[in-house]
């Protein structure tokens with residue numbers, strides 16, 4: 001079928017021509033720079049120290065406005081995560097006030113958190129959250145790194161299959177946290193909003209909350225905004241994909257098994273077919 | 281073609297159980313001999329290539345979807361307030377839940393990928409022609425059922441794309457004159473997509489795969505009546521031109537299924553969210569419309585056709601026609617020659633058509649504006665021209681290459697080196 005491949009190439013060229021004509025309609029939006037993540041690629045794992053630093057930032061900065069409701073305190077001690085000990089988790093949980101009840105008297109009451117509790121929301125209800133931020137509710141950050149991304153476009157989305165690039169979400173969040181700029185002249189800014197070059201539409205209702213030296217690092221990592229942004233994003237990625245490390249580890253085992261099994265089957269198939277005329 | 285000369289599948293050895301209790305069963309329910317003649321003795325043309333393994337791959341994937349789906353259903357909650365979180369609960373707290381969920385979500389994509397390959401195989405080798413028309417039509421019915429199943433499954437996690445896909449697609453019915461609005465209200469079970477909608481989609485999403493299973497049984501039954509087509513497109517004429525299904529086809533299918541699983545596993549373990557949309561990780565919110573509402577990749581060509589037509593009702597009709605037209609291909613294609621290997625013109629149009637489908641898919645992911653719409657219109661027109669004009673016309677004007685007299689001759693032509701050896705090993709009648 002040598003002719004076929006030629007025709008195939010022709011057809012492909014035709015399709016590409018169509019793509020070329022239409023690619024003109026792309027929209028303008030800043031592409032977040034790529035970050036080197038420890039959890040990227042087939043052998044990716046989370047960096048425990050980074051997740052612990054990131055958790056610290058979430059607790060001391062983001063938590064004031066953002067919920068993390070899909071996570072329980074006990075998750076902080078799960079394998080593949082930030083690696084807190086059960087005792088540390090207990091202590092962390094106890095710092096939170098959890099509304100529980102009703103009790104025997106029919107009343108709600110507050111008690112210290114326990115490892116099985118979920119992270120409490122900073123707001124009693126959605127409306128309270130909106131009221132505090134010009135009508136915009138700061139999103140729950142539990143799966144934020146999977147809920148954001150940017151268009152890769154042709155041909156990059158094809159290459160991504162082979163390079164396993166999956167970190168559009170984390171790259172976007174890191175960029176967003178550092179993407180504040182002065183608005184271009186003539187940009188009409190809604191009340192309370194900030195100009196952010198990575199945010200779609202650019203008018204972000206979140207103030208630039210990270211400043212150098214704001215959170216104390218004890219492990220020698222520079223305490224500046226770029227590190228804060230990366231660390232908290234790594235933590236949020238873990239929050240969104242808590243089983244990523246296990247997934248990639250099992251994936252490697254499955255891959256090795258499948259490749260070996262396929263090889264064995266190939267030679268078995270060859271043997272079976274060796275008696276059939278015209279077949280190897 | 282002399283029908284009597286064709287080697288028919290039912291001409292093979294009949295299974296005779298030796299064991300006493302099996303004999304007892306055989307007299308009362310001949311299920312073992314049915315299985316034996318269907319999956320062991322069943323003769324397959326000996327020249328099948330790997331494109332014929334996709335039926336086996338599809339069967340495997342249907343099984344995988346049902347198994348992962350039934351277990352997911354044990355942990356999933358079909359309620360607008362809980363659906364999103366229950367899927368996250370599966371991902372976080374259920375043992376191996378992440379694997380189940382990703383295997384099911386990626387499995388749907390793999391299912392469509394394999395189905396499309398399977399169908400293009402049929403189009404290339406003319407597998408829909410006499411006597412396999414019913415077999416082909418059953419396949420088109422399976423595709424329709426898959427489309428419905430996949431769509432309703434995508435709604436279940438109740439993310440933003442789930443909700444808005446459900447809204448957009450159900451709203452298509454409002455294009456129907458007079459009764460449109462009432463039909464949409466009836467489909468929703470209310471005045472917007474809501475809890476009743478989610479519940480019925482869940483019920484149907486559980487049901488339809490088993491309907492698919494039933495149609496697959498019919499599909500395989502029809503296959504075993506007519507026997508398989510093959511790359512040469514001429515029927516086997518002797519026992520020597522076939523090989524028994526087991527072990528020959530079984531091992532070949534198994535090999536390719538495992539190779540396919542490498543691709544499947546690549547996505548499940550390394551790129552589980554690649555085929556999805558980030559917006560579906562935002563809980564459904566009826567008051568916020570996403571900037572671009574895009575369906576899953578496997579619907580994109582149809583979506584492009586829908587949006588290429590300026591009129592809503594016409595768009596819906598074109599969308600449906602683009603699938604239904606497949607059922608008529610056995611009669612639209614007027615050529616007596618099956619395999620594109622012997623149809624020089626058709627072969628070129630086949631590849632153009634394949635490229636058009638890919639192009640439509642890409643356009644379906646783009647906003648419906650400017651040049652994109654123009655390109656989608658051109659490709660949509662070509663999609664229908666291919667079936668309605670090219671296929672009927674080619675049969676009349678094309679001069680096919682001389683057909684091989686038999687499968688043996690076809691394989692000998694391809695591999696002249698093997699001629700001597702095989703000629704000695706398998707003397708033809």
Ligand code: HEM
Pocket residue numbers: 342345346347348349350351352353356367381384385387388391426429430431433434435436437485486488489490492556
């Ligand atoms: C024909 C085979 C099937 C196809 C093509 C299919 C397709 C899908 C798709 C596309 C999703 C959304 C995945 C996501 O984004 O997470 C889904 C979800 C789901 N499906 Fe299926 N499915 C099939 C069979 C089944 C069966 C047999 C069951 C149960 C008996 C089932 C139960 C579920 C459940 C509970 C969900 C929601 C959980 C989730 O989102 O992962 N499916 N399905």
